[in-house]
Amino acid sequence: MQYPCSWRTVLCALLRIVLCASLYSASAVAENYVLAHNTVKVDNRNKLGERLQASIEAPTEAPTETIDVHGYQVNSIGQSLSASQGYVNQVEIDSRPLLRTGEILEFVPGMVVTQHSGSGKANQYFLRGFNLDHGTDFSTAIDGMPVNMRTHGHGQGYTDLNFIIPELISSIQYRKGSYYADIGDFSSAGAAEFSVLDQYAKPEVSLTLGEYQYQRLFSAGSVKLNDTQLLVGGEQQYYAGPWQDMDEDIRKTNLLMRISKQQENESFSFTAMLYNNRWNAADQIPARAVEQGLIDQYGSLDTDLGGKSKRYSISANWQKGDWSASAYWIQSELNLFSNFTYFLDNPQRGDEFKQVDKRQIWGAEIHASEYFNWLNTPVTLTSGAQTRFDNIQQVGLYQTENKVPFNTLKEDSVDELSxxxxxxxxxxxxxxxxxxxxxxxxYFALQVENQSPQDSGSENDGLLSLKANLSYQFNDNLEFYLSSGEGYHSNDARGATLQQDAVDILVSSLGSELGFRWFNNENLNISAALWLLELDSELLFVGDAGNTEASRPSKRYGFEFSGYYWFAKHWNIDLELAWSKARYADVQLDEGRYIDGALPFVASTGVNYASKNGWQAAVRYRYFAPRALESYKQVKASSTQNINASLGYQWQQYALKLEVLNLLDSQDHDIEYYYASQLANEASPVEDVHYHPLEPRSIRVTASYQF
Structure with a gap:
């Protein structure tokens, strides 16, 4: 991308200001330390995990505010960097009915979470005109540990959230756009961070039973040992699914243990997590197979698909005063069998293939803040360092028949340091x-060892990204924001060392946003933003095919609105709308301008009720519009609508909850693609729409007991 001279000039000038301020603070910090701590009010939400947001005011003019958090009912005026960031707490998380764990990311306004295969693998994500695939341009983390996987066997940025136990999440903080200096890889569209609870209010055990043999056992509790909290929780899940030709046979286990310690000016936590899962997969199916009566929409052309996944991790977080540090270790493994084209490439043995990913990840982060006066202006300077090392023992793609490999298409081992x-x-x-x-x-450095020596090698690359945010507080209830920043995502390391069609390691982006936030301190919270995002020419490694595929420069822009209204003591309603337009920036004779799968409009709304006498209810509606499935928009996906509802009652230690998922039994599609495939009875390939249906209406009942 060729940035206009004015952009580059402004951004470079901003960088010089930052560096000059850093040098100034080093000499002035000792002299101004006492004065700064008497005049600076640190943002209350720093305690909630947004380390870079500081509200700096003299106490005589604006005393420190205590914020009572009720879901989205957070007044972050004077504290946010942009209009497109927010906070969701445990109360809001617990109130929403979810079909799959990955749908927890739909708390990010405008985000759509779907699935094209078995429930054990990562979801498909859509945001701001992106088909994010499994997470390529949206950064996700939990307690400082990254979730996105680099150089993954199934897709760059692979984001599998199945290891998360929703009941043990204390908050979700989301930040859309590329305007935040502490977020690096996979952040062009935005980022979300999950925080784990330190303690569970009361020991609890719950059992959920539902249609299609859904079974889930959950238990959690905490105990205080002197000034230390011990939290232990876990879940066991089984699900057969609604599929006619197969049993999805999901067998998922999650365990979590957390030790935490809180003191007046210091906190520490140590967390261990274990996740195991196996499943059979009902992949997307060609529309013509249903039209010809070969299968039902809940049928499968290949019943021999599925996978196994593991994730083990330990992490530690420490904070003392203005210093914070974290470190983590992750071991991850995926074995996945898929078949998207049936008999197109191999008419005799079929197109089934296996993807393997085995790795360990080490990482750490440290950051600190300094407060001082510069030219009679209160200033906060926050700086940090991050490192991550992926030791990928095996990442491979294999042709298989009945899950038995008969040909190795690609097999590598990779070391990737950032x-x-x-x-x-x-x-x-x-x-x-x-x-x-x-x-x-x-800075990225990588080493690839391929079965073909010519595609092995080492590469490195570096990238400077600049950010700027300006806010104007019109009054105590209204604030305007202007934000701009550069972001990036890394490409698959295997594509960077190819002898032919090699890709760049890092792909940059430039985003801007103009927005506002209005909060009336009682019952209404509104935010809106007009945004723009430009991407460089992207060359991405395609894990499903084992090669590289070039895309073109692109531009996206759109408008987002979020509103949350508490119209009675126990009632609230929310409305989230997102419009976007995504187009390739260049013109090519043999290609159109439309970007495959980019959602032009997303809407969601919900009504929630929670009373002190134990009743709780929620109804949630989601809609996403038709979108182009190929670059000329001659083939479009249909729109999708879905409604989920829940009703619960708690009496003393007992609780009962009823959930109805896909309340109106919508026959819409969860996701659609357009590509060529060949069925067993066909002599040549056929380009067709392939889709995965919404799961039919299902009822689940949860009974809980608190000790």
Whole structure:
């Protein structure tokens, strides 16, 4: 992408300001430390995990505010960097009925979470005109540990959330856009971070039973040992699914143990997590197979698909005053069998293939803040360092028949190291204006060992990203934001060492946003943003095919609106709308301008009721519009609508909850693609729509007991 001169000039000037401020603070910090701590009010939401947001005001003018958090009912005016960030707490998470764990990301306004295969693998995600695949341009983390997988066997940025236990999540913080210096890889569209509970209110055990043999056992509890909390929780799940020709046979186990310690000015936590899963997969099916009566829409052309997945991790987090540090270790494994084209490539033995990914990940982060006065302006300078090392013992693609490999298409071992340095300066220019400037530098080094020596080798690359945010607080209830920043995602390391059609390691983006937030301090919270995002020419490694595929420069823009209204003491309603337009930026004679799968419109709304006498209810509606399935928009996907509902009652230690998923039994499709495949009775390939249906209406009942 060729940035306009004015953009580059402004961004470079902002970087110089950040660096100058850093040098100034080093000499002035000792002299101004006491003064700064008497005049600086640190953002209350730092305690909730948004480390870079600081509200700096003199106590005589604005005393420190205590925030009572009720779901989205958070007044972050004077604290947010942009209009497109937010916070969701445990109360809101517990109130929403979910078909799959991955749908927890739909708390991000405008995000759509779908599935094209078995429930054991990562979901498909859509946001801001992106078909994010399994997470390529949206960064996800939990307690400082990354979820996105680099150089993964099934797709770059692979984001599998099945290891998360929703009841043990204390909050979700989301930040859309690329305007935040502490977020690096996979952040062009935005990021979300999950935080784990330190303690569970009361020991609990619950059993959920539902249609299609859905069974889930959950238990959690915590105990205090002197000044230390011990939290233990786990779930066991089985699900056969509604599929006619196969039993999905999901057998999922999740365990979590957390030790935490809180003191007046210091906190520490140590968390261990274990996840095991196996399943059979009902993949997407060609529309013509249903039209010809070969299968039902809940049928399968290949019943020999599925996978196994494991994820073990340990992590530690420490915070003391203005210093924070974290470290983690992750072991991950995936064995996945798929067949999307049936008999197109191999008419005799079929197109079934196996993808393997086995790795260990080590990583750490440290950051600190300094507070000082610069030219009579209160300033916060936050700087940090991050590192991550992926030791991928095996990442491979194999042709199989009846799950038995007969040909190796690609097999590699990869070492991938990244290091990031970032700094962000927040200045309260006066009572109304706040300016935040940021910069980060990322360095990647990788080593690939391929079965073909010519495709082995080492590569490295670095990237400087600049950020800027300006906010104007019109009054205590209304604030405007102007944000801009560069982001990036890494490409698959295997594509960077190819002798032919090699890809760049890092692909940059530039995003901007204009928005506002209005909160009336009682019952209404509104935010809206107009955004723009440009991407460089992207060359991505395609794990399903084992080669590289070039895409073109692109531009996206859109408008988002979020509103949350508490119209009675126990009732609230929300409305989230997102429009986007995504097009390739260049013109090619043999290609159109439309980007496959980009959603032009997404809407969701919900009504929630929670009373002190034990009753709780929720109804949620989601809609996403038709979209182009190929670059000329001659083939479009149909729209999708879905409604989920729940009703619960708690009496003393007992609770009962009823969930109805796909309340109106919609026959819409969860996801659609357009590509060529060949059935067993066909002599040549046929281009067709392939889809995965919404699961039919199902009822689940949960009984809980608190000790």
């Amino acid at each position: 290091m990031g340095l970032w700094s962000q300066l927040a200045a309260e220019l006066n009572r109304d204006f706040r300016l935040t400037l940021g910069a980060r530098y990322d």
